Amino acid sequence: MVTPLDIVKKKRAEAINRIVGKGYLSTKRVYVGMATCEIAAGSKEVMEVFQNAAKQGLTDVYLSQKGCAGRCNLEPTVEVVEEGKIPVKYGKVTPEMAAKIIERHLKNGEVIKEWVIN
Amino acid sequence: MPVSKYVITLCDGPSCMQKRSKQVKDVIKVELEKAGLADKVRVITSGCLGMCAKGLIMIVNPGYVIYGNVTEKDIPEIVEKHLLKKKPVARLLIEEDHLYNRFYRVFGDVNFFGKQMRIALRNCGIMDPENVDEYLALRGYEALAKVLTSMKPAEVAAEVKKAGLRGRGGAGFPTGLKWEFTAREKDPVKYLICNADEGDPGAFMDRSMIEGDPHTVIEGMIIGAYAIGAKEGFVYIRAEYPLAVKRLEKALADAKREGFLGDNILGSGFSFDIEIRLGAGAFVCGEETALIHSIEGSRGMPRPRPPFPAQSGLFGKPTVINNVETWANIPVIILDGADWFSSIGTEKSKGTKVFALAGKIKNTGLVEVPMGTTLRQIIYDIGGGIPNDKKFKAVQTGGPSGGCLPEKYLDTQIDYDSLAAAGSIMGSGGMIVIDEDSCMVNMAKFFLQFTQDESCGKCTPCREGTKRMLEILTRITEGKGVDGDIEKLERLGNMIKKSSLCGLGQSAPNPVLSTIKNFRVEYEEHIAAKKCRAGVCEGLVTYEINAKCVGCGACKRVCPTAAIAGSPKTVHVIDQAKCIKCGMCFKTCKFSAITKK
Numbered sequence: 001m002v003t004p005l006d007i008v009k010k011k012r013a014e015a016i017n018r019i020v021g022k023g024y025l026s027t028k029r030v031y032v033g034m035a036t037c038e039i040a041a042g043s044k045e046v047m048e049v050f051q052n053a054a055k056q057g058l059t060d061v062y063l064s065q066k067g068c069a070g071r072c073n074l075e076p077t078v079e080v081v082e083e084g085k086i087p088v089k090y091g092k093v094t095p096e097m098a099a100k101i102i103e104r105h106l107k108n109g110e111v112i113k114e115w116v117i118n
Numbered sequence: 119m120p121v122s123k124y125v126i127t128l129c130d131g132p133s134c135m136q137k138r139s140k141q142v143k144d145v146i147k148v149e150l151e152k153a154g155l156a157d158k159v160r161v162i163t164s165g166c167l168g169m170c171a172k173g174l175i176m177i178v179n180p181g182y183v184i185y186g187n188v189t190e191k192d193i194p195e196i197v198e199k200h201l202l203k204k205k206p207v208a209r210l211l212i213e214e215d216h217l218y219n220r221f222y223r224v225f226g227d228v229n230f231f232g233k234q235m236r237i238a239l240r241n242c243g244i245m246d247p248e249n250v251d252e253y254l255a256l257r258g259y260e261a262l263a264k265v266l267t268s269m270k271p272a273e274v275a276a277e278v279k280k281a282g283l284r285g286r287g288g289a290g291f292p293t294g295l296k297w298e299f300t301a302r303e304k305d306p307v308k309y310l311i312c313n314a315d316e317g318d319p320g321a322f323m324d325r326s327m328i329e330g331d332p333h334t335v336i337e338g339m340i341i342g343a344y345a346i347g348a349k350e351g352f353v354y355i356r357a358e359y360p361l362a363v364k365r366l367e368k369a370l371a372d373a374k375r376e377g378f379l380g381d382n383i384l385g386s387g388f389s390f391d392i393e394i395r396l397g398a399g400a401f402v403c404g405e406e407t408a409l410i411h412s413i414e415g416s417r418g419m420p421r422p423r424p425p426f427p428a429q430s431g432l433f434g435k436p437t438v439i440n441n442v443e444t445w446a447n448i449p450v451i452i453l454d455g456a457d458w459f460s461s462i463g464t465e466k467s468k469g470t471k472v473f474a475l476a477g478k479i480k481n482t483g484l485v486e487v488p489m490g491t492t493l494r495q496i497i498y499d500i501g502g503g504i505p506n507d508k509k510f511k512a513v514q515t516g517g518p519s520g521g522c523l524p525e526k527y528l529d530t531q532i533d534y535d536s537l538a539a540a541g542s543i544m545g546s547g548g549m550i551v552i553d554e555d556s557c558m559v560n561m562a563k564f565f566l567q568f569t570q571d572e573s574c575g576k577c578t579p580c581r582e583g584t585k586r587m588l589e590i591l592t593r594i595t596e597g598k599g600v601d602g603d604i605e606k607l608e609r610l611g612n613m614i615k616k617s618s619l620c621g622l623g624q625s626a627p628n629p630v631l632s633t634i635k636n637f638r639v640e641y642e643e644h645i646a647a648k649k650c651r652a653g654v655c656e657g658l659v660t661y662e663i664n665a666k667c668v669g670c671g672a673c674k675r676v677c678p679t680a681a682i683a684g685s686p687k688t689v690h691v692i693d694q695a696k697c698i699k700c701g702m703c704f705k706t707c708k709f710s711a712i713t714k715k
Binding site for chain 1: 121122123124125179180181221223224225227228229230231239241242243244245246247248249250251252254255257258259260262263264266267268322325326329330331359361362376377383384385386476480481482483484485486
């Protein structure tokens, strides 16, 4: 008999496949905070910069939104997660900074230290 | 600071501290130095990581590799094998696939996050809340499946009771017990409600949870429905949270599509569905009986209890009503176990609590810490202390229903009972830090103004009493306080607490009573000396022009009552009889020539 647990495990496997199909295993995953608080701090404009870059052919990057992690006075926040490396967390990101994060970090692998939260 | 390749987190919880976490940290530093890794590896300490039985716990990121039973002599091996040769030390590894602290892999190396333990907020900020696939990948709905596969409803309630989870809305009633009371009722129709009517000024944890991880709340609710035998549930959420509502709607639709909601959930024969009800934002509707009236379509006003909702709630049926954060804890209790959950926290308060840290503090934000953490740890270790070198004055917990605690209570452990004993409450999790620039009388007035506005008017003590208290407070802050006002406030406050119908009135005087208790001298100064030491109460402030005045005339031009006189290039004078204390001159003067007293 198929139990609910079997069903959920199967669903999880399928879900993981779908996420991977969307490029989750790309070298870099970028999360932009998109809760009410983050949006109020300007994250929508930041998200647009990343989305436009993705449209214009930024490759090997998986872009996603996320809820609020709870770091209010440093919002909007953007995380760049790379397998095998400490995730980089940027705070108070503006659209101009987002463009630089794309150029310097996503394309050239340089962590922009002065913007990192720690 | 150079970019770290590794971050080592050492648990510094009370239990691990006994296992020499401090000494181990020193050894790590020495070994890193020897290996030439000192600037490539960051070593940080965390709060309790929740694996006390296997302490000392050490986590190496990236990868979230957990080592247990670590001692000083294991360190060279870990540095050599793991950090230099990238091969984790197998004999010390702990295989843990716990649900809590998920955020740690991403945020653990940031001091603000690393000191926290996250159960309810475990997925907030690390996944796309609008994508059910991401939730499923993080073991989403596995707790529900486990319950439906291998547990009887009574066992679920018993597990939650054993975990020791208490209502996170503030009242702290044992959740499992509430479920058992409701399940026991004979009526075949039962309801379940999620209270997302977050109303405390400055509190936003419910919004964050629903916006960041809506499925956790939904999963918790379905598990609760199974435990009590409810077929219908409601999320009562305020309309001023449009994004939270949108994400919740999306999550409900996704859950339904995936078969987690609706008829015959996952083929188990159990059916349950959830609807959203929007509240108009009345504070009193956070009170459970008022909330129930509001869902029923009536005016949101409370009624006396008993009967409690567990016996007669929504549409007269047995009803379980729990707060968002309470529901978010449920999947973790089911998967990580009641035994684990109850190992976290204090004797009578188990698990963690989310606080919205705000006010005069460096790091504002959402904080989830184990019960038993002290106020000092939250404010200084996580919050980073008071900005601009100001002095700490008080911390206000529990929003308009809570109290202000001065410095001597900073080492109070956070749990329902200790906070109550100190004269405040846990509440739903508002935490406002107050520095020396704030006036406690004005602060109390602010909160009372809020509850007075939000009083529904049904019972006299709350409707009339809070109004009279507010009048007295207003006159004190205007410099018109008279002898006996403090005593009058105390008498009225205690009367309102004892005789009000619902929690709103019963707690409305708390901000006033607790500030009188802890800052009585400030009240006395306002009344007797007509002085506000923080310079906040306008009526008690005098503006004077000092010798720095260059006679530019800027203040004279902005003064709306023509209270300032003086010829150009001579020191001006304020006519105190005409001054309305608007502060315009103070703000305008570029020469610091106006003194505020």
